[in-house]
Amino acid sequence: MYKIGFDNDKYLSMQSSRIKERIAEFGGKLYLEFGGKLFDDYHASRVLPGFLPDSKLQMLLQLKDEAEVVVVISSDDIEKNKIRGDLGITYDVDVFRLIDAFESKGLFVGSVCLTKYTATPKVLAFEEKLKNAGIKTYHHYLIDGYPNNISKIVSDEGYGKNDYIETQRELVVITAPGPGSGKMATCLSQLYHENKRGVKAGYAKFETFPIWNIPLDHPVNIAYEAATADLNDVNMIDPWHLEAYGKATVNYNRDVEIFPVLKATFDKIYGKCPYKSPTDMGVNMAGNCIIDNDAVCEASNNEIIRRYFNAKRNKKRGAKNDSEIYKLELLLTNAHLDVFDRKCVKFAEELSEKTNAPAAAVELPDGTIITGKTSAIMGCLSATILNALKALAQLDDVTLIDPEVIKPIENLKTHHLGAKNPQLHINEILIALAISAVTDDNAKRALAQLDKLKHSEMHCSVMVSTVDEKVLKELGIRLTCNDK
Template identity: 65%
Template structure:
């Protein structure tokens, strides 16, 4: 993928501005980290060149001053919400984040369960964390939030929330995903700190939407697509426009909550140090785009990927189509069609030609390779073998894995393990390829090409098994699938 973002410049600029913001306040700063702190793969996809751990690198520079508070919504625990990029639920991701931060030498102070209204699953999760020695706090739902400011900024609003005990001057508030209640957690703490005589401040480390590029820029539209299930909408910041006469981009939840933030700051300082939601943010990403068209194209592809993911969820989970409709509207705004994802027509054409499931991959040089279903291999497994043959300049008719070697594996699957499908999955074909590499020089060459598949685009004519989906993720391949099952069964 063509680089469109200067990550080193971003690290330098962002770090400098965070330090400035820390120095702006007195006793304590609550710094909300929007997006993924540890592994922001969305940013790395739409801003090619952005390192997924950029935020973590900056935080490590402040490790002796900072502690981390992880926020998770009780509603997300209740519905087993899944991180689409990792394939794990938000509650499991909280455990992963705690371990990851701790391994890096960062201090995790506590976990906050927000939007709490007595959910049993949230109570179970709370007890699980506490049994591990992790402090857990509960923040409750507030009637009329965020519009009812007098109730919110009172003992019956934020005052009912548990006070989070913190030890360090910089409190980083993060979460497994958007909509978890990070900002509300920060504002609740400002209320409680004020009652305790502590002068605390708030700032926001947010990557998207990028405030100083156009509202309908593909990068900002891709953020809307990524949060379509939350009904987030990018908007012109009216407060910033009124205060400075400058057009900037923010999103609806920050704009809606701004009067609440203003009321809290006025109670603490007598005035609000911020004139707009945009002022609250520390976001230098827009200044580090070095190839706008590369970022635009990467963002267009992200929108299309999100579209297919939403379609698949409708089929798999029997959820409503509202998310699909919203992304379709974004596609119209960006003038996108599914054919603009080159692997889509290629996979569908191959499937039509063979009358069976097929797959297509776009390789780093733009070459399109396809894979078809055979008696020995599934389409995805065949695709991987064909792709590494192209990358390794191996003749197409060369057998990297002998059919004689595949047949015993099929017998094991069907006769001993009870599988209905004798064809090799992607993980199985890679294991077989690695075994053949010991005696077959072409197989060894093919195996060495796998790292070149990272960042490549794949589309399949049917939805895949979890095994194949996870294998593509581990290889760093960006996958989409048609929203249809391979077999028309009541139970998949």
């Protein structure tokens, strides 16, 4: 059952206030490393029901007069055509998408910084595109001994060789298409250059997960480990914070491991590090905005199970991800979860066993379970969606779509478009339903319920087509499927 567990308005207010405080603490100039996705954070919206996917963007918009954005991309990622898995586009294409999205919302994008810079043909071609678009570009280079050789890094032979990124605003948001782009190194390089110019700028880190002020074994934090199982990130108690303050807070291995380097860098630039722990660096207020812990726990447990099913499916499609699956199995055990704790899984699998055919089930936002089975004219996913719409419209077991509407669609698929299977996908069924709704009141009532499917949980006993998967995502339905 879908229930709001997170106060988004409180989050926007607290988060923007905390960032303003941090700017003031450093005397009016702050480089803010922005982790995660800025305007499409669907993971956060799934595990913190009530958190909107663009919440972080909305928070920044409250500071837009003080903020500018620098987008960072690694030359290595351009050269390797690295792809954002959630969007299916390369990092270099995503840079332009990010710039367009920021500017369309009224945020000022100052420049793009290419890290690990090498002038390969692909990198030069990307720079030419940026130049043609009127976007300033800067180069940061690989430093021998990075990140441990502090004396080399914090010198004219290290950060000193990097371009100084000219910025205009007091809050400089450093973001990137994905992890490993060099955001932290860009921030620290800027601190070095600002200091040489007599400006005492500060650095802070904005990561939503793990949430530092909830327990290490809270489902939200376990769900973050599940989300990064392919990177093998590990949540842990911040030992620096525990030693400095006697308080247990949650961080993750990469920040804990890099903190001695960051501290030594600050010591060398400014003579003293302003932070005693990785947790001190953060400005994340999400933990203070959870208003229904049970709702958040249920949502996070669902996410952990979804991640496991997705990893198993990806392996079936050819991914070399055994270690990711082992990690997710361990997380399921540690969270005391079974895949059947996701209610729709149990109903779909039981119906499949009973009918000896693919079957699906959906848990609607109010907790109602609706199932669907495979037939000659439609797959189990399409049947489940129609059954759910009938239930939401409080219709009896009526025929929503006239067979005379379905026949020409089947004929088009098999005789003209080369399809071997006449069964209709969800988008085709919905088009047929929309056509029927012109003359049939029941179809019209059912079609009007589509928006009520948002936040539903769905499971299919077999792997599904990319067409059906895309439509379900657009409807706001969260799908898992077996790796059959």
